[in-house]
Amino acid sequence: MSLPVAFWDTSALIPLCVRQRQTAPASALYVSYGIAVWWATPVEIRSGLARLERMNDINPAQFLAGKQRGQSLAKIWDVVAPSTTILDRAYSLLELYPLRAADALQLAAALDYFEDSPKRKVFITADQRLADAARQSGFSVEFI
DSSP states (O other): OOOOEEEEOHHHHHHHHSOOTTHHHHHHHHTTOEEEEETTHHHHHHHHHHHHHHTTSSOHHHHHHHHHHHHHHHTTSEEEOOOHHHHHHHHHHHHHSOOOHHHHHHHHHHHHHTTTOOTTOEEEESOHHHHHHHHHTTOEEEEO
16 A cells, blocks of 8 residues: 655655654654655755755764665655746745745645645645645645
8 A cells, every 4th residue: 555645845854864853753754655846856955964064963974874865765756847837836826925936836846746636635844934835725734
């Protein structure tokens, strides 16, 4: 039996790659939901890990392990490819909600993945602003 798929924001995936405060709740959700992401998620994960290393929140060995874990996750997730539909939806979302550009693209990709039917679909994030916008767009939100 396969798991139901949720759309995972990068902020919820990084705690699966390196130990953080949100690792336990992210891990609990990981055993309950499959993963769908937007196409730039691997770049965002690498950026987040590099930032954590620069800030000395993780050491070089943890950075390397986190990169490897991110690459392992990438082998099992569904990816939403870029499209003009997603781009146009992201423009609209920026006018509706106080989102950053990448967050609008993520939410647009999530809506595309679930064919504009977010009711009873799960969006997982550790970003409050994105959680609020996803909830207002009709998703059930798991905030870690």
